Amino acid sequence: MKGATFHRCGCSNPETGKRYAPGKCPRLTSNKRADRDHGNWWGRYDAPMGADQKRRQPWIGPFETQTAAENALAAELARLGAGSPVLDKKILVKDYLATWLEGKRSLKSDTFKSYEEAIRLYFNP
Numbered sequence: 001m002k003g004a005t006f007h008r009c010g011c012s013n014p015e016t017g018k019r020y021a022p023g024k025c026p027r028l029t030s031n032k033r034a035d036r037d038h039g040n041w042w043g044r045y046d047a048p049m050g051a052d053q054k055r056r057q058p059w060i061g062p063f064e065t066q067t068a069a070e071n072a073l074a075a076e077l078a079r080l081g082a083g084s085p086v087l088d089k090k091i092l093v094k095d096y097l098a099t100w101l102e103g104k105r106s107l108k109s110d111t112f113k114s115y116e117e118a119i120r121l122y123f124n125p
Contacts, residue, residue, distance in 0.1 A: 003045030003077055005069040008062075009038055041066050043073035047086040058086060094124045 008022045023029075027038045040062030047056040060076055063069040080086065085099065097119045104112060 003043055003073045005041055005043045005066055005073055007039050007066070008042050009040070011039075040064065041069035043069045043076070045073060045077060045080075047080065050086075056086065058089070094119075097123055 006022045007028050009025050009028060010019065011025045011027065012019050025039065041064070042059055042061035044057050044059050047058055050056055060072055061069060063072060101115060101119060104115065
């Protein structure tokens with residue numbers, strides 16, 4: 001997996017009214033002292049494809065410094081490399097619970113059945 005950090009702000013282009021692309025705000029590229037602290041640092045990485053077989057590139061941040069963003073990105077990539085699931089902000093509760101229940105195979109059978117029933121009858125609908 002690979003990732004990158006970038007500087008981003010929430011400024012909009014006055015001519016189009018749309019937000020600037022990451023790193024394209026004129027204040028981010030300015031050398032003026034007042035513009036040095038403009039915006040925040042973010043990280044983005046390539047995550048494994050989800051159940052829908054679509055590309056996923058989660059963002060992490062914001063961070064005050066580039067170093068903090070790089071450290072957080074490295075920690076997230078190491079966590080994913082160890083087999084932890086991707087923290088997906090768009091995941092539905094029913095999908096999360098299905099994944100969670102799959103990892104609970106060490107439960108006693110009656111407990112597993114009661115969890116499965118509660119998810120199927122109460123949480124998913």
